Amino acid sequence: xxxxxxxxxxxxxxxxxxxxxVSVPTVSKVLNSxxxxxPPTRKxxxxxxxEYGFVRNRAGRALRKGKTGLVxxxxxxxxxxxxxxxxxxxxxxxxxxxxxxxxxxTHHQTEEEIRGVDTVTDHSTDGILVVLPAEETIEHxxxxxxxxxxxxxxxxxxxxxxxxxxxxxxxxxxxTQYLIARGHQRIAYIGKATVAREAIERIAGYRAALxxxxxxxxxxxxxxGDFTEEDGYKATKALLELSEPPTAIFAGxxxxxxxxxxxxxxxxxxxxxxMSVIGFDNLSFTEIMNPPLTTIHAPRLELGRTAATMLLRLxxxxxxxxxxxxxxxxxxxxxxxxxxxxxxxxx
Amino acid sequence: xxxxxxxxxxxxxxxxxxxxxVSVPTVSKVLNSxxxxxPPTRKxxxxxxxEYGFVRNRAGRALRKGKTGLVxxxxxxxxxxxxxxxxxxxxxxxxxxxxxxxxxxTHHQTEEEIRGVDTVTDHSTDGILVVLPAEETIEHxxxxxxxxxxxxxxxxxxxxxxxxxxxxxxxxxxxTQYLIARGHQRIAYIGKATVAREAIERIAGYRAALxxxxxxxxxxxxxxGDFTEEDGYKATKALLELSEPPTAIFAGxxxxxxxxxxxxxxxxxxxxxxMSVIGFDNLSFTEIMNPPLTTIHAPRLELGRTAATMLLRLxxxxxxxxxxxxxxxxxxxxxxxxxxxxxxxxx
DNA sequence: GTGAAAGCGCTAACAG
DNA sequence: CTGTTAGCGCTTTCAC
Numbered sequence: 001x002x003x004x005x006x007x008x009x010x011x012x013x014x015x016x017x018x019x020x021x022v023s024v025p026t027v028s029k030v031l032n033s034x035x036x037x038x039p040p041t042r043k044x045x046x047x048x049x050x051e052y053g054f055v056r057n058r059a060g061r062a063l064r065k066g067k068t069g070l071v072x073x074x075x076x077x078x079x080x081x082x083x084x085x086x087x088x089x090x091x092x093x094x095x096x097x098x099x100x101x102x103x104x105x106t107h108h109q110t111e112e113e114i115r116g117v118d119t120v121t122d123h124s125t126d127g128i129l130v131v132l133p134a135e136e137t138i139e140h141x142x143x144x145x146x147x148x149x150x151x152x153x154x155x156x157x158x159x160x161x162x163x164x165x166x167x168x169x170x171x172x173x174x175x176t177q178y179l180i181a182r183g184h185q186r187i188a189y190i191g192k193a194t195v196a197r198e199a200i201e202r203i204a205g206y207r208a209a210l211x212x213x214x215x216x217x218x219x220x221x222x223x224x225g226d227f228t229e230e231d232g233y234k235a236t237k238a239l240l241e242l243s244e245p246p247t248a249i250f251a252g253x254x255x256x257x258x259x260x261x262x263x264x265x266x267x268x269x270x271x272x273x274x275m276s277v278i279g280f281d282n283l284s285f286t287e288i289m290n291p292p293l294t295t296i297h298a299p300r301l302e303l304g305r306t307a308a309t310m311l312l313r314l315x316x317x318x319x320x321x322x323x324x325x326x327x328x329x330x331x332x333x334x335x336x337x338x339x340x341x342x343x344x345x346x347x
Numbered sequence: 348x349x350x351x352x353x354x355x356x357x358x359x360x361x362x363x364x365x366x367x368x369v370s371v372p373t374v375s376k377v378l379n380s381x382x383x384x385x386p387p388t389r390k391x392x393x394x395x396x397x398e399y400g401f402v403r404n405r406a407g408r409a410l411r412k413g414k415t416g417l418v419x420x421x422x423x424x425x426x427x428x429x430x431x432x433x434x435x436x437x438x439x440x441x442x443x444x445x446x447x448x449x450x451x452x453t454h455h456q457t458e459e460e461i462r463g464v465d466t467v468t469d470h471s472t473d474g475i476l477v478v479l480p481a482e483e484t485i486e487h488x489x490x491x492x493x494x495x496x497x498x499x500x501x502x503x504x505x506x507x508x509x510x511x512x513x514x515x516x517x518x519x520x521x522x523t524q525y526l527i528a529r530g531h532q533r534i535a536y537i538g539k540a541t542v543a544r545e546a547i548e549r550i551a552g553y554r555a556a557l558x559x560x561x562x563x564x565x566x567x568x569x570x571x572g573d574f575t576e577e578d579g580y581k582a583t584k585a586l587l588e589l590s591e592p593p594t595a596i597f598a599g600x601x602x603x604x605x606x607x608x609x610x611x612x613x614x615x616x617x618x619x620x621x622m623s624v625i626g627f628d629n630l631s632f633t634e635i636m637n638p639p640l641t642t643i644h645a646p647r648l649e650l651g652r653t654a655a656t657m658l659l660r661l662x663x664x665x666x667x668x669x670x671x672x673x674x675x676x677x678x679x680x681x682x683x684x685x686x687x688x689x690x691x692x693x694x
Numbered sequence: 695g696t697g698a699a700a701g702c703g704c705t706a707a708c709a710g
Numbered sequence: 711c712t713g714t715t716a717g718c719g720c721t722t723t724c725a726c
Contacts, residue, residue, distance in 0.1 A: 060719030407703030
């Protein structure tokens with residue numbers, strides 16, 4: 001077992017070498033599993049290393065090798081469950097590759113984000129993962145020359161920067177189609193008026209599904225929403241005051257769906273008997289909602305994994321098979337939707 | 348604006364110095380805002396730095412200064428909302444101090460955790476934050492000589508290692524007391540049989556409150572539970588089959604409370620009219636539960652902030668005012684509890 | 695198989 | 711005020 005040492009007494013390779021009676025390069029070779037070390041020598045060195053609990057200074061290594069073994073991940077915020085699996089996925093892949101993850105939270109401020117990018121560009125890391133980057137941030141990144149991968153990149157249609165996104169359009173389409181297949185014709189959507197690319201795609205998918213089914217697209221049924229619980233709540237209240245309210249609500253995301261539930265509960269409208277509700281994202285709490293929410297699963301773990309994998313390739317100078325990856329969503333059927341025929345209020 | 352450069356062409360201070368027609372130390376001084384640089388010189392250097400978009404290599408600096416400006420945070424897992432605010436709090440404080448946060452997830456494996464600690468001990472970071480460390484991990488940490496702070500340390504009563512915890516006992520006591528004050532006498536607790544220190548304290552607080560009110564402590568009302576939704580569900584089912592079921596359930600944590608709700612809903616027992624329920628942690632979804640859950644708020648953000656603040660002091664060689672900090676909890680009253688008098692089933 | 699020498703990019707000490 | 715000198719801890723030739 002390693003001996004105990006004083007707090008600030010950190011051994012260097014030179015000291016290990018001296019104790020083991022060898023030279024510094026030999027210790028280095030042992031540490032890096034080079035083959036050109038005689039077994040007895042290796043043994044002796046290893047023993048000293050273990051005995052003294054030596055761990056090599058990463059800074060020296062980084063300086064020498066020009067790589068830090070660190071990757072930066074810039075997130076808009078940490079207190080949102082949404083980002084967790086992305087982080088987890090990235091961490092998994094990076095961990096397997098022996099790369100460590102440096103976390104930067106920008107608290108939704110572009111300025112902070114750019115500062116983050118600049119801080120990162122000091123080569124304290126070998127590459128960068130950015131979730132929901134602003135347009136400006138992307139420019140900074142491209143200028144930096146560091147490898148990077150964008151997650152949920154907003155805009156940047158022109159840019160050829162490597163990115164991973166979710167097929168929001170498809171998700172919106174599938175959710176709506178699912179409702180249509182169950183006989184719903186008046187389907188509301190909450191979450192209009194956001195600039196985020198994902199949101200725009202989502203509502204486009206909704207409209208396309210209606211259109212494909214030859215259903216009218218009623219502007220009254222498209223509610224504003226910034227993807228918060230409150231927005232879902234308000235929109236639902238408004239929706240139910242319509243002369244001809246919807247029979248189903250596509251909530252845009254799960255948080256809004258929670259608001260929809262709350263409004264519906266207050267109004268005494270029963271889900272799914274009197275109103276079908278479908279969410280988007282598949283956040284963890286949707287399972288324990290009452291009734292459990294049918295929703296579109298956004299593969300966030302894979303988002304993180306894929307982005308990290310791409311970044312690793314970039315860092316190692318390998319080419320990317322695809323620069324702009326789009327990950328598919330799928331519907332998770334639970335108990336918040338019901339065929340229209342059975343709806344109490346309808347017809 | 349910075350000119351564009353080839354991807355792998357990173358300027359060094361030497362190059363900047365040459366371009367600006369000064370020596371390397373001068374550039375260093377400018378970068379570090381030293382006062383002993385003539386204004387014109389400074390101006391010229393700064394201009395070159397901006398023009399070429401130079402950012403200094405952190406590894407060189409780290410090597411020279413013996414500090415990396417990085418702090419490691421080891422978490423049992425990333426896919427649990429519980430840990431988010433802790434991380435966020437730590438990130439906030441660290442960010443303010445210009446220190447960056449390196450994330451390590453151990454996936455609940457002690458082995459991984461120790462490996463994590465060892466990896467970290469390579470001085471790639473200046474200090475370590477460990478959430479829910481195993482006993483063994485603490486030993487490794489103490490041996491490493493690196494500054495560290497424990498968050499939610501399990502066990503380690505003997506250890507004097509710096510740590511931050513939540514007053515679980517107090518929380519358990521307050522929750523139970525709250526129920527007692529509302530006339531409840533048969534109060535169940537879910538979450539027995541865990542080794543985690545926090546859990547042991549929590550149930551002790553529960554028992555103490557009962558005891559203080561001269562209420563009997565019925566073993567039947569103390570259910571096993573590992574703090575998952577499923578455990579809350581099962582325990583509740585069992586509880587309601589008792590000849591004399593409880594009138595209130597202290598769910599141990601919010602996740603179990605969610606299970607309690609589910610079981611109760613299945614059985615047609617209405618919260619809070621027929622059963623009062625109280626949680627612990629104050630996770631974000633408790634607000635949108637139906638009815639919103641009354642729970643004990645565990646100050647997780649402050650947990651992270653406090654731990655990070657302590658670690659920073661340690662890193663800078665300053666003494667800690669307190670080595671073992673305990674953060675207070677408080678009750679968040681919502682709508683899942685009701686005075687016993689009004690209970691339909693009771694008496 | 696081993697070690698001496700060189701140098702990664704940076705900052706601190708000091709001489710001028 | 712400025713530049714010279716030295717060296718952080720490590721890895722990489724390249725002699726021996």
